[in-house]
Amino acid sequence: FKTEKSRHFITTQDFTNEEIEMMLDLARDLKIKMASNIPTPYLLYKTLFLIFFDQSTRTRNSMEAGIAQLGGHANFLNPSTMQLSHGETPEDTARVLARMGHGIAVRACEFGKGNKYLRGMASVSQVPVMNLQDDVYHPFQVLADVMTMQERFGKNLRGLKVGISWAYAESHLKPLSVPQSQILLFTRLGMDVTLAYPEKFDLMPDIVKQAQENAEKYGGKLNISHKMEDAFVDAHVVIPKNWGGFFVSDDPEEIKAETAKHKDWICDEEKMKLTRPDSVYMHALPADRGKEVVDSVIDGPHSIIFDEAENRLHTAKAVMTLLMGGR
Template sequence: MNTRLMGKHFITTDEWTREELETVMQVADYLKLHTALHIDVEQILKNKTLFMLFFEESTRTRNAFEAGITQLGGHAHYLTPKATQIDHGEGPKDTIEVLARYGHGIGVRNTLVGGNAYMRRLAEHAKIPVYNMQCDIYHPTQALADLYTIRSKFGQNTRGLKFVVSWTYGPGYIRPLSMANSLITLMPRFGMDVVLAHPKEFNLHPEMMAQAEKYAKSAGVKFEVMDDMEAAFEGAHIVYPKSWGPIMHTEDEKEGLAIIEKYPEWVVNSKKMALTNEESIYMHCMPADRDVEVTSEVMDGPHSVIYDEAENRLHIQKALMALTMMR
């Protein structure tokens, strides 16, 4: 356990050692147990302030952080560019220099192109920890909560589990690559054999693919890419079907939406789940398009752990704040 994490930014899991990530999950266990037993932990971050800067709306991320800081004895400020001087052109340095004098941590959600770069500029000048609440490249708090959920279902030793990240049909708008990027770079580090499945136009960032391959090689596990969803699902212990846009193939939104429409059969249903391991789990960061990308039969079925997964966002984010927030 490494508890020397005060002030450390959480922008990607790649910048945290496995020992540090294990520490977060151990603290999450502690806090989750206290929640179950109705034991107060409000002294941990009593009177501390978390700033939450959202460039777009959120359900689970916002409320897990806001409820979490409240349960730890602190409070949250919900900020948007429009409700601050950011929309009027104030840069990251001036924003964070001021906020750091008022509070003790800041979370940022910005999935627009350049979102990660914006967080990096904040972190460069921040004297308080910066938490990535999702950007255009990563969604680290969700990925860590996903790992925590998998361990709660299969035990601490996840070596040998087959983890499938699959693209799914999700019409209407272009979704970021951040969830898939985060999953393929985290799960091999904890001994899982990872399969990435998608149609040919939905490649991920080359840097993320290289990281996944590096971690798989280091851990002595497999990292495979397939273009067949059903073949990928065969024997899987964990399936994580999630839509993302053909961003690496085209920057034209109209063209991207047309490409998505080529693959309506890439959906999750009971037939595909029957191909998986008998004890498999279905995961999704939510929101999922019910009866579009996944059937309600699967979302509400015995394999689904989506609500446990959502709850674990609370415990992981509380642990992150407890370990890193400036006191």
């Protein structure tokens, strides 16, 4: 990007549609070059600091493998071995790391704290701060989702019918960041999005409001239903996953009781029959097989979950390249 100072990747809302397209175009180019064994040393000798407060398979490896493939290096930092475990502030941590490297990427999902931590770092950092999932957003995931949809349905996703459903709340709140980032970006790209979830499993009201505004501004749609089938009827894309809900209790017993009421909210072949013949099943992974989806769907002909997971790498490389000065 042409920019006077560092841009931070906390949410796709901070980027124009043209900038998002630029990220996706570069991701496609990087994917082709990787398949053709063409080197892409765009971040030669650059250092990325990776801080994970929470577990990860796809995100950590897409960043570590990605920066290595761009000619740079990642320092993986476990918070429990850093001074932030003794109370060093996000601002001081960012000031120090920014003196030593070229980018800081953080996963911090704790509700009420994660996004604040990232914003604190970004407020002082001289190098880009990238959000690897917080309590509100998961921007890298949604970028990979859009890339995967474009591979199936073409670059213009206007009018694409996307159903996002959930009912099973394995834990309180944490995973809301995925559907929240999805509705924010999908509506901006003109998609026709249906959310289906039982009452009490709402997303954060402010994010839903922003997504509705995006839909109005960019010609997308955001429909909300409390019937799972509504997310599947005539859909090009279905994304059923075990996201929690903003108003579900944080008491594990109550979550269990609430979840038990909705055991039939599982993605199975009957529900897939409601979708278009060329529909795709997507999932950010990890999947809770048998609870949110049956094996015959997640391993079946509609499933594109491993394309989606692979595209985490290409989109991560594109974002790092553009933010860390590789292009």
